[in-house]
Amino acid sequence: MPSNEGLVSLAREFRVLIVGGSYGGLSAAMTLLDLCRGRLARFNFTPNAQPPRHRIPIQITLVDERDGYYHLIGSPKALASEKYASKTWNKFVDIPALKTPDVKFIRGSVHSVDCQHKVAQILDLQTRRSIEEKYDFLIAASGLRRAFPTVPQSLEREEFLQETRQNVAAIQNAEEGVVVIGGGAVGAEMAAELKDLYPNQKITLIHSRDRLLSAEPLPDTFKERICSILREQEVEVILGQRVVDTTAVETEGGRRIWELTLSDGTQIKAGHLMNAVSKSMPTSTYLPRDALDEHGLVKIRPSLQFPRNVPNADDHFAVGDIVSWSGIKRCGAAIHKGHYAGTNLHQLMLAQALNAKPEFVTLTPHPPVMAIALGKTAVAYDSEGGLQDGEETYATMFGDDMGFSICWNYMKLSEPCKA
Numbered sequence: 001m002p003s004n005e006g007l008v009s010l011a012r013e014f015r016v017l018i019v020g021g022s023y024g025g026l027s028a029a030m031t032l033l034d035l036c037r038g039r040l041a042r043f044n045f046t047p048n049a050q051p052p053r054h055r056i057p058i059q060i061t062l063v064d065e066r067d068g069y070y071h072l073i074g075s076p077k078a079l080a081s082e083k084y085a086s087k088t089w090n091k092f093v094d095i096p097a098l099k100t101p102d103v104k105f106i107r108g109s110v111h112s113v114d115c116q117h118k119v120a121q122i123l124d125l126q127t128r129r130s131i132e133e134k135y136d137f138l139i140a141a142s143g144l145r146r147a148f149p150t151v152p153q154s155l156e157r158e159e160f161l162q163e164t165r166q167n168v169a170a171i172q173n174a175e176e177g178v179v180v181i182g183g184g185a186v187g188a189e190m191a192a193e194l195k196d197l198y199p200n201q202k203i204t205l206i207h208s209r210d211r212l213l214s215a216e217p218l219p220d221t222f223k224e225r226i227c228s229i230l231r232e233q234e235v236e237v238i239l240g241q242r243v244v245d246t247t248a249v250e251t252e253g254g255r256r257i258w259e260l261t262l263s264d265g266t267q268i269k270a271g272h273l274m275n276a277v278s279k280s281m282p283t284s285t286y287l288p289r290d291a292l293d294e295h296g297l298v299k300i301r302p303s304l305q306f307p308r309n310v311p312n313a314d315d316h317f318a319v320g321d322i323v324s325w326s327g328i329k330r331c332g333a334a335i336h337k338g339h340y341a342g343t344n345l346h347q348l349m350l351a352q353a354l355n356a357k358p359e360f361v362t363l364t365p366h367p368p369v370m371a372i373a374l375g376k377t378a379v380a381y382d383s384e385g386g387l388q389d390g391e392e393t394y395a396t397m398f399g400d401d402m403g404f405s406i407c408w409n410y411m412k413l414s415e416p417c418k419a
């Protein structure tokens with residue numbers, strides 16, 4: 001039936017279950033809300049692209065263990081500054097773009113998914129009851145599980161602010177200084193943020209290899225530049241030493257401090273320790289084994305659909321850090337994948353309702369790209385632009401708030417959801 005906007009409304013309603021409400025899950029949800037209302041997706045900048053001609057009734061169920069969208073990228077700063085932390089965690093119920101009856105939010109943990117019957121088992125974290133959620137399409141966007149202090153472990157905003165307050169107090173009271181163990185991207189950013197926020201505090205970064213970010217497939221010049229900037233910022237960087245022993249001891253004044261032994265026998269005291277070496281694990285345990293590779297990542301096709309050996313594979317998508325795809329895992333890549341999955345899923349809805357052939361967008365390989373925020377400066381590398389650093393690089397890559405506003409505005413989360 002033609003609507004007053006000249007759109008044809010389809011009778012059938014589709015149920016979409018999105019697991020994870022971060023960059024990947026939210027960009028997929030936003031794409032679907034736009035397209036199903038007959039608008040171009042907000043992430044579509046293709047010249048002369050035409051909006052859809054149909055309005056599709058949709059019911060999106062967004063499940064997340066957290067009670068809000070958390071800007072994960074800002075973690076090295078959020079855990080050291082309560083003011084910044086408060087900005088980076090926004091409850092789902094407070095996000096204008098999600099305020100529509102078309103989106104239902106469940107604070108819960110998805111435990112299993114039956115792809116054959118299209119039903120998910122969810123532990124509702126508010127009632128502690130197990131619930132069943134049926135769906136027509138599923139988008140897995142639950143990322144990787146990361147330990148503290150790489151990311152906060154709180155699942156609710158208030159608890160998170162308390163977690164930050166405790167960490168801030170530990171940093172401020174660390175008379176023997178703060179030691180960050182592990183000079184990967186997170187450890188390097190953490191050390192720089194600590195020095196920027198607490199310039200009088202002694203900050204030491206210890207890394208077991210001879211170069212920082214040793215696991216990243218990026219040029220040595222990028223890694224060495226990060227190291228020299230940290231040293232210019234007066235972070236003490238110790239390379240090529242593993243921490244072989246960590247003992248908690250009590251000072252005469254009754255404070256707990258740490259005594260670290262390095263592989264060459266050197267001993268270091270620390271008032272507060274931040275361990276940034278933990279390995280991230282995929283959250284894909286709720287998905288069928290057949291969908292996963294040996295690392296637990298979803299073996300997506302370029303259309304972001306599950307591999308064909310999974311029942312109803314075409315109706316299951318995965319986006320963001322949980323997928324096996326080329327390139328370094330990044331938020332921009334997660335948003336891009338969410339946009340593409342939403343676009344393809346919309347094509348499937350049209351195809352089913354109108355008996356048409358879906359036209360898919362497909363992912364291409366992502367080259368390695370990385371930007372590291374180091375206080376008020378940043379270092380970035382990509383194969384086309386090469387290496388760059390400085391305050392301008394920080395402004396381009398991270399704005400003035402470690403990328404919070406860039407991501408928030410790009411996803412248009414402040415814009416009320418129009419009918």
Ligand SMILES: Cc1cc2nc3c(=O)[nH]c(=O)nc-3n(C[C@H](O)[C@H](O)[C@H](O)COP(=O)(O)OP(=O)(O)OC[C@H]3O[C@@H](n4cnc5c(N)ncnc54)[C@H](O)[C@@H]3O)c2cc1C
Nearest residue numbers: 020022023024064065109110142143320321329330331334
């Ligand atoms: C400290 C740090 C700094 C970073 N800096 C940058 C940077 O500068 N630039 C950049 O591009 N990238 C950066 N990244 C990487 C970037 O944050 C990730 O690539 C991005 O978060 C991936 O988004 P995602 O939506 O796939 O998953 P995530 O952001 O991990 O979100 C997954 C969501 O799923 C939820 N969830 C998990 N399991 C379940 C379940 N079973 N049921 C329900 N919900 C579940 C989680 O609560 C979470 O909200 C950084 C990462 C870290 C840790």
